Amino acid sequence: VLGAHWCYQIQAEEPNSHCQGPAQWTGDCQKTNQSPINIITAEAKVNPNLKHFTFFGYNEKKKWVVVNNGHSVQMMLGDGGCISGGDLPTQYRAVQLHLHWSQELDRGSEHTIDSKHFAMEMHIVHEKGTSNNKVQDSKDKIAVLAFMIEVGDEVNQGFQPLVEALSHISKPNTSTTTVRESCLENMIPKQEKLARYFRYFGSLTTPNCDETVIWTVFQETIKIHKDQFLKFSKMLYYDEDQKLNMKDNVRPLQQLGNRQVFRS
Numbered sequence: 022v023l024g025a026h027w028c029y030q031i032q033a034e035e036p037n038s039h040c041q042g043p044a045q046w047t048g049d050c051q052k053t054n055q056s057p058i059n060i061i062t063a064e065a066k067v068n069p070n071l072k073h074f075t076f077f078g079y080n081e082k083k084k085w086v087v088v089n090n091g092h093s094v095q096m097m098l099g100d101g102g103c104i105s106g107g108d109l110p111t112q113y114r115a116v117q118l119h120l121h122w123s124q125e126l127d128r129g130s131e132h133t134i135d136s137k138h139f140a141m142e143m144h145i146v147h148e149k150g151t152s153n154n155k156v157q158d159s160k161d162k163i164a165v166l167a168f169m170i171e172v173g174d175e176v177n178q179g180f181q182p183l184v185e186a187l188s189h190i191s192k193p194n195t196s197t198t199t200v201r202e203s204c205l206e207n208m209i210p211k212q213e214k215l216a217r218y219f220r221y222f223g224s225l226t227t228p229n230c231d232e233t234v235i236w237t238v239f240q241e242t243i244k245i246h247k248d249q250f251l252k253f254s255k256m257l258y259y260d261e262d263q264k265l266n267m268k269d270n271v272r273p274l275q276q277l278g279n280r281q282v283f284r285s
């Protein structure tokens with residue numbers, strides 16, 4: 022086997038684990054424009070070009086392919102929607118959606134806002150261009166829309182199809198199709214609440230940590246029921262033997278360095 026596979030700290034600490042925890046991640050992971058970061062709201066610079074987003078195809082009801090890829094749960098958005106606006110240079114098409122979480126409510130998000138962690142963080146990953154004209158490597162090849170998720174006492178119906186699918190993909194490298202149809206629009210806050218967000222240039226938060234991501238972190242949070250939240254760490258496993266529950270798939274905070282965080 023080539024170099025050991027990458028993993029999160031919780032996996033690296035397991036006895037007899039041979040995977041590389043965050044401190045050993047290779048690729049661009051040890052460079053200086055990395056993600057996630059702590060967003061200090063008072064230091065974010067207002068940028069008047071950061072207008073609202075336009076979402077195309079987010080209202081399309083579909084049965085989604087959902088995958089346990091050994092690091093997260095991922096919804097494949099294939100010919101899903103695309104976004105424009107938000108001071109993006111062109112349209113970006115939705116590729117996949119995945120989440121990061123813990124079992125505690127205060128350490129499941131990757132980004133922090135004024136040093137506050139949330140229960141989960143949802144990333145909708147988009148690639149530059151439409152399906153016809155893909156563009157090559159550049160620091161804005163990928164646009165990730167990041168939403169903080171809080172736990173409340175109301176069931177979030179938009180998340181139910183994904184939550185119900187989790188029991189079918191407990192093992193890594195398994196996939197299923199959601200039984201019920203759902204649309205992305207029902208998983209994110211109402212569009213009129215998405216005008217306020219933070220913007221900075223960073224990286225993938227998983228190896229190879231390519232520094233090709235335009236990050237958008239929305240101020241408006243998503244709320245899901247505590248039982249929905251607990252299902253992620255209860256039903257999903259990192260390993261075949263189903264010994265290590267999938268949770269704390271959260272990369273440690275990275276240095277902002279000489280980057281500026283902007284806000285709409």
Ligand SMILES: Nc1nc(-c2ccc(Cl)c(S(N)(=O)=O)c2)cs1
Binds near residue numbers: 227
């Ligand atoms: N195998 C896996 N890939 C990812 C992934 C892929 C692309 C991106 Cl952009 C990201 S992130 N967390 O930076 O949004 C994660 C997760 S798990």
Ligand SMILES: [Zn+2]
Binds near residue numbers: 119120121144226
């Ligand atoms: Zn992510």
